[in-house]
Amino acid sequence: MDKRIEKTIKNLEKNNMKCFFLEKKEEVIPLLENFIKEHDVVSVGGSVTLSQLGVIDYLRSLNITFLDRYAEGLTSDDLKEIFRKTFFADVFITSTNAICEDGTLYNVDGRGNRVAAMIYGPDKVIVIAGVNKIVKDLDEAIERVKNHAAPSNAKRLELNTPCTLTNKCSDCESKERICRNYVLIKKPQPNRIYVILVNETLGY
Numbered sequence: 382m383d384k385r386i387e388k389t390i391k392n393l394e395k396n397n398m399k400c401f402f403l404e405k406k407e408e409v410i411p412l413l414e415n416f417i418k419e420h421d422v423v424s425v426g427g428s429v430t431l432s433q434l435g436v437i438d439y440l441r442s443l444n445i446t447f448l449d450r451y452a453e454g455l456t457s458d459d460l461k462e463i464f465r466k467t468f469f470a471d472v473f474i475t476s477t478n479a480i481c482e483d484g485t486l487y488n489v490d491g492r493g494n495r496v497a498a499m500i501y502g503p504d505k506v507i508v509i510a511g512v513n514k515i516v517k518d519l520d521e522a523i524e525r526v527k528n529h530a531a532p533s534n535a536k537r538l539e540l541n542t543p544c545t546l547t548n549k550c551s552d553c554e555s556k557e558r559i560c561r562n563y564v565l566i567k568k569p570q571p572n573r574i575y576v577i578l579v580n581e582t583l584g585y
């Protein structure tokens with residue numbers, strides 16, 4: 382295994398986040414089966430990675446209560462209800478914007494529902510990320526979000542923010558700004574956050 386990946390996994394575990402390393406994205410769903418029981422309440426954070434892995438369709442196929450934020454025809458009130466109910470979920474599945482080699486997770490959120498649930502609420506949090514999300518340190522994590530992840534997401538969502546044109550963050554004053562809450566998860570409660578690291582490029 383790449384020394385950098387090895388170091389990151391060692392430090393995630395030191396920081397109370399058990400880590401699973403998978404070579405291929407096809408191995409993710411079979412591993413997820415170990416985390417989700419029948420009748421569990423399961424929710425997800427907004428994530429390109431989860432869609433690429435087929436996690437959303439997989440959850441829809443299970444005998445669980447899936448708080449499906451991607452269901453068709455949801456109103457803003459429906460979404461608000463899903464985000465609030467997520468705090469009572471058994472399992473919350475999400476990706477992350479960056480994983481620092483020191484075993485910390487860095488995320489920037491618009492509404493904050495994703496980072497809020499990562500920090501508190503659901504009994505188990507499963508973070509799934511490609512190795513492309515590994516960065517050297519917090520400075521590199523901040524750069525990664527400002528000049529890669531956030532502009533890419535703003536473009537995908539067709540927002541009216543300057544970064545959709547420049548691919549760089551200008552700390553904008555746009556009403557459609559998606560960078561509002563900046564969170565570093567360092568050493569969470571033990572046995573709550575699990576990280577699935579996939580040896581592929583996934584998400585932004």
Ligand code: SF4
Binds near residue numbers: 555
């Ligand atoms: S703060 Fe504004 S310009 Fe910077 S990445 Fe976020 S949305 Fe784009």
